[in-house]
Amino acid sequence: MKIAVASGKGGTGKTTVAVNLAIALGSAQILDCDVEEPNCNLFLGYDLEKQEDVEIMVPELDSGKCTLCGRCADLCQYNAIAKLPRSIRLFPKLCHGCGGCTLICPEKAIIEKRRSIGLIEKGTNENCSIELFQGTLDIGEPMASPVIRQLQAHIDESTVAIIDSPPGTACSVIASVAGMDYCVLVTEPTPFGLNDLVLAVEVVRQMNIPFGVVINRNGLGDGRIEDYCRTESIPVLMRIPFDRDIAVLYSKGIPFVEAMPIWKENFRELYKHISKSVSYRGGV
Amino acid sequence: MKICVTAIKPSLEAPVDPHFGRCNYFLMVDPVTMDFKYINNRHVSASGGAGVQAAQETIGEGIDVLITGSVGPNAYSLLSSENVTIKSFCSGSVREAIEAYRSGSLENIDAANSPGKHGL
Numbered sequence: 001m002k003i004a005v006a007s008g009k010g011g012t013g014k015t016t017v018a019v020n021l022a023i024a025l026g027s028a029q030i031l032d033c034d035v036e037e038p039n040c041n042l043f044l045g046y047d048l049e050k051q052e053d054v055e056i057m058v059p060e061l062d063s064g065k066c067t068l069c070g071r072c073a074d075l076c077q078y079n080a081i082a083k084l085p086r087s088i089r090l091f092p093k094l095c096h097g098c099g100g101c102t103l104i105c106p107e108k109a110i111i112e113k114r115r116s117i118g119l120i121e122k123g124t125n126e127n128c129s130i131e132l133f134q135g136t137l138d139i140g141e142p143m144a145s146p147v148i149r150q151l152q153a154h155i156d157e158s159t160v161a162i163i164d165s166p167p168g169t170a171c172s173v174i175a176s177v178a179g180m181d182y183c184v185l186v187t188e189p190t191p192f193g194l195n196d197l198v199l200a201v202e203v204v205r206q207m208n209i210p211f212g213v214v215i216n217r218n219g220l221g222d223g224r225i226e227d228y229c230r231t232e233s234i235p236v237l238m239r240i241p242f243d244r245d246i247a248v249l250y251s252k253g254i255p256f257v258e259a260m261p262i263w264k265e266n267f268r269e270l271y272k273h274i275s276k277s278v279s280y281r282g283g284v
Numbered sequence: 285m286k287i288c289v290t291a292i293k294p295s296l297e298a299p300v301d302p303h304f305g306r307c308n309y310f311l312m313v314d315p316v317t318m319d320f321k322y323i324n325n326r327h328v329s330a331s332g333g334a335g336v337q338a339a340q341e342t343i344g345e346g347i348d349v350l351i352t353g354s355v356g357p358n359a360y361s362l363l364s365s366e367n368v369t370i371k372s373f374c375s376g377s378v379r380e381a382i383e384a385y386r387s388g389s390l391e392n393i394d395a396a397n398s399p400g401k402h403g404l
Contacts, residue, residue: 078333079327079330079336079337080333080336082337082340083340084340084343084344084365085344085366089361
């Protein structure tokens with residue numbers, strides 16, 4: 001079972017839901033796909049061990065062979081190659097690693113070279129029941145998706161994999177959510193929460209992934225999220241109250257299921273609901 | 285001599301567009317005759333690398349001087365490697381920009397003055 005925890009808006013509680021769900025289940029994998037600022041380990045406190053570098057292929061030019069025909073620059077959809085009157089210039093940070101330029105060059109003047117853009121680390125708890133895989137994109141690197149895809153190669157299909165997605169609705173979110181059995185969208189009952197939830201719903205609907213909503217900080221704001229979900233027939237899977245005790249635990253880096261046993265039950269119920277929706281669709 | 289001015293519309297009376305990579309039009313102006321030709325910026329809403337394309341295109345036109353408001357790091361490196369002089373002007377028309385250039389009152393842009401956007 002592969003569950004993505006996503007949201008449109010940032011700071012709604014994706015990591016809170018992902019980590020607490022994993023702990024409540026007792027045995028799970030967490031994949032921190034928010035590779036620009038991975039933070040699940042703030043709540044797990046594992047010693048992380050490096051697994052591997054994440055590398056992408058970028059072009060390198062043999063200017064001795066280049067005839068300045070400019071086909072590589074014309075082909076590049078990411079504007080990573082410029083043809084000037086007397087030279088070809090490459091911009092590795094704009095390159096998406098498609099390899100098209102090496103194929104189209106009639107002089108074979110472009111070869112591909114590996115470039116490291118981030119790393120994958122792993123940690124686990126004492127009885128190895130909750131495994132964390134964390135991706136970290138190097139500072140200044142623009143492309144998160146290759147790190148996310150490589151992180152997902154570590155998914156163990158025999159257990160429950162929980163993906164902590166980055167916020168928003170851009171490429172890195174698509175990469176995180178693609179291929180998942182279910183998507184939990186975490187939001188908060190504020191105008192921003194609703195605006196960005198609507199965008200996230202458009203994304204998961206288009207990707208044809210079953211989904212439900214968790215309302216965090218419930219009691220804050222108003223009933224607009226509930227109204228929206230009712231109108232759109234979207235299940236509200238859980239309501240986490242806007243509660244001082246939960247906030248205090250969060251501020252200390254303690255997953256609140258550890259101090260509030262009732263929430264362990266609530267998260268297990270959430271998982272049961274997800275399992276039912278997935279099996280109903282003929283999934284796992 | 286050929287001067288490229290970024291503009292909101294393809295006219296000498298149009299306001300100068302303050303963004304090089306994401307301007308609407310590039311006007312190639314002869315500062316003596318004030319004759320000009322223009323190019324539509326096809327990369328105005330590119331997800332990334334608009335500045336690279338803008339530099340490639342205007343350098344290909346054989347410009348000597350660029351007048352605009354801001355230039356990102358990728359475009360700056362291309363323009364400076366081809367010895368294009370970059371002048372700052374962002375409030376007024378294309379005609380006023382050329383006049384200010386001729387009177388010598390425009391300041392150089394000596395480094396990228398926009399953060400640019402490195403793709404997604």
